[in-house]
Amino acid sequence: MAEGTEDAARPDRRPRHASILDVAALAGVSPSTVSRSLRGHETVAAATRRRVAEAARELAYTVSPHASGLASGRTLSVGVVVPFVTRWFYANAVAGAHDALREAGFDVLLYHLGDAAARDRFFDRMPLARRVDAVLTLSLPLTDEHTLALRALDMPLVTLGARLDGVSSVRVDDVAAARNAVRHLLHQGHRDIVMITTRQDDEGFGFVAGPDRVQGYRQALAAAGLDARGDVVEAGTYGIEGGAEAMARIMERPRLPTAVLAEYDEVAIGAVRTLRRSSVPVPGRISVVGIDDHEMASVLDLTTVAQPVREQGAIAARLLLDQLDGGAAGPVDVVVPTRLVVRSSTGPPQGA
Amino acid sequence: MAEGTEDAARPDRRPRHASILDVAALAGVSPSTVSRSLRGHETVAAATRRRVAEAARELAYTVSPHASGLASGRTLSVGVVVPFVTRWFYANAVAGAHDALREAGFDVLLYHLGDAAARDRFFDRMPLARRVDAVLTLSLPLTDEHTLALRALDMPLVTLGARLDGVSSVRVDDVAAARNAVRHLLHQGHRDIVMITTRQDDEGFGFVAGPDRVQGYRQALAAAGLDARGDVVEAGTYGIEGGAEAMARIMERPRLPTAVLAEYDEVAIGAVRTLRRSSVPVPGRISVVGIDDHEMASVLDLTTVAQPVREQGAIAARLLLDQLDGGAAGPVDVVVPTRLVVRSSTGPPQGA
DNA sequence: CTGAAAGCGCTAACAA
C-alpha cells in the first residue's frame, strides 16, 4: 500500500485530523518534543518551541483529548452535577463555575438530575468514574448511598450550597439569612410571621437549605421572645406553584398573619401572585420576604436576602482547581456573605 | 517483579479501576468478549453474557471512556453550545436536550459563551474537535467564520432557534409569532403599537430571532393597512434591564403608544416594571405583549405567545441522535407551533 | 534539551 495514498482513496473515512506525528514531522522534531512543547512543559528550546507552534497552527492541530487522557490519566474535565438547571439559582451557579473552569482549560460535563430516572441512572452507573478529574455538586441532598458513591470516585469534590463531611464547600449561612429576614420583619413590628417551606420530592430530593432556613426563622422568633416553634406551612410542591398554593391555604385561615417568610424567592413570588389575585395588598395587609435575590425580585419589588450565586460557582470552581493542583491542606468551608435588600413587599403591619 | 504485587506496594497510585482484563480474567473469557458482551453487541452466548455481567458488577467495572473513545473513534458525548445558560430560554432548552441525550447514553459537554473572551477562545480553539460526536448550538448568531469553524468539524450539527444552511434545525416561526401578537393587539383596537427590540452586543452576539420578530410585527401592521415601518425602539441592552430602559425612553415621548410588543418576555417584563413604577396602568393606559411564555409571565399576568422550549431541546437532541445513527436523509427544519396566551396585560385601548 | 520506546485501556478486524 503506497504511503502516498490520497484522501480521495479513503472517501468514507472522516477527514483525518493532523496527529502529533504530522506536527513532529513538519517541525522536524520528535513527537515527544511536540507534546512537551505544546504543553509549555519543561525546558524546550525557544527555537524548537516556535517551530512546533507554527507547524501545529499550519496543520490546525488539536490534541486528541482521548489519547491524551488515556496516556496521562488526566481528563481535563470536571463534572458538574445539578438537580435543576432551569432554576435561577442553579443556572447561575453553573454559569459561574463553568466560566472559571473553562478559563482554566477544563471542559464541563453537565449532569442534570431533574427527575428520579436521571438520578437513579446517575448514582448507580456513576458515569463520572474515569470521565472527569473532579466533581462539583450543587445543593444536592445526598443520601448516604449517594455520598458513598461520590466518595468512591476518590477525586476532588466540592459542594455548593450544602455541606458534606470532609469535603470542601461554598455556601451562605442559611440560618443567618433566614434570621435576618425575620429580624427585618420583627423590626417593622410584625409578631405574626408564617414561614412557607417547600417539600422535597418523593425521593427526598428537594432544596437542601430548607431546614437551615427554618432554623434561622425559629431562632429569630425565639430571640424576640415569641413562640419558637413558629408557624411553618409546607407547600405541596416547589417553586412558584408551591408558594402560590401554600399562600392560598394560609388565606383560608380565619385570621391572616401579618407577614410571610418564604424559603426562597420563587416561593415568595408564588405567594405574591396569590395575594395579588386575591387583591390582598402587599405589604399593606401582608408583608412578604424571600431569600436569594432572584432576578425577578426587583421586578416584583420583593424584599429579600441576597446571596451572590454566580460568585459561589466561581469560588467552588477555584477550590476544585486548587485541589487538582495538589494544593489544599484540608477541606475548607467558604461561607459567603448575604445581605438584606429591602424593597417594597415589606412594611409595618396594619395599625402599627 | 512479582505479578502478585499488592496494592500496598503502590501506595501513591490512584486505586486502580478494574480494567477489561480483570473482568475477562474473572469471567474466564477474552477481553474482546467482555467488550462485545458489555455493549450488547453481536451474538454473545447468553451464559457468557451473564458471567461477564456478573464479573463486571463484582469488580465495579466501568469502561474507560478515553480508551474506548480512542479505540473506536466515538466519544459518546455531544457538545451543547449556548450563549447564556442563565436565561430562561436557554436553561430550558439545555435541560430538554440534556435529558434526551443522557437517556440515549451520551454525555453532555456544556460550552457557555457568555462573554467575548469565552466566545473567542471557543471559536478559535474549537475545543470540540475530537471531543464530541455531535454539536447542538442554541440560538447562536454565527458569523461566517464561526459557521465555517463549526462545519469544519464535519460532524452532526443541529441548531435550535436559528437556521443554518444545510443544517437541521428546530425552532418556532418567529415571524408568525410576532405577527400573532400584533394581530391580537389590532383586534383589540390598537393602532399605535411600538415594538421594543434588544441590541446585540458589540460582537453582534445577541438574540438571533429578533429580526424575524420585527418582520412579523411589520407584516401584521401592513396587513392592517398601517405604516409598515412601524415604530421600533431598540434597547441599549438585553433582558429585563433592556426592556425597562427602552420603556423609560418611550415614556418621554409627548404621546404614548397604546400598546407595546416586546421582542421576548424578559423585555416585556422590564417594560412592565417601568410602567408600574411610573404608575402607568397596564393595560389601562398601555397594553404589553411578549413572546416566549417565560415562567414569570403568569406571575405578571403577561399576555404572550408561548413556545415549547424544553420540547425543542428534546427534539433537537433527537435529530442529533438520528444523524448519529446514520439516518437522516438530509437536513430537516422542524418548526414547532406557538400559541397566543391572553392574560391581563393587554386590553382595548383607552376610549375604545 | 531531545529522542526512543513502552504503554494507557479499549475496540475491531481477522481468524479460528
Add this chain to the structure above:
DNA sequence: TTGTTAGCGCTTTCAG
C-alpha cells in the same frame, strides 16, 4: 461464538 492481534494518538520514563 470466541480469541488473537494490532493499533487508536498521545504521554512519559529513560537514555542520550
